[in-house]
Amino acid sequence: MFGRLIESLDDPTAALNLVGALGEPSLLRRLAVAADAEARAPAELIASAVRGFLDTASDDHWLQLVGIMNSAEDPGLAALRAILDKVLPKVPEPVHAHVPA
Numbered sequence: 001m002f003g004r005l006i007e008s009l010d011d012p013t014a015a016l017n018l019v020g021a022l023g024e025p026s027l028l029r030r031l032a033v034a035a036d037a038e039a040r041a042p043a044e045l046i047a048s049a050v051r052g053f054l055d056t057a058s059d060d061h062w063l064q065l066v067g068i069m070n071s072a073e074d075p076g077l078a079a080l081r082a083i084l085d086k087v088l089p090k091v092p093e094p095v096h097a098h099v100p101a
Contacts, residue, residue, distance in 0.1 A: 001075065006054070009043075009050060010047065022081050030084075031046065031084070049083070053083045054083075
């Protein structure tokens with residue numbers, strides 16, 4: 001199941017749909033900022049980041065990932081969320097200007 005999810009990252013539309021399915025606007029914002037900083041398409045960055053994590057993850061990271069997947073309703077999406085949260089640079093939350101009524 002997780003292997004199929006990783007394979008689907010080769011399809012840019014599927015990769016972006018998976019990230020969209022996470023329902024995490026802050027993760028989407030971090031992805032956009034990172035892709036812009038690296039002058040890469042977001043889908044390309046997703047595939048590269050996930051595969052880079054999987055290739056270099058320590059035993060502790062794997063143990064954490066397995067724990068996350070075991071307790072999730074959708075283990076594949078939970079793993080994707082955890083990986084992207086780990087590898088994408090943090091960005092400050094946008095400041096919303098208050099407009100008086």
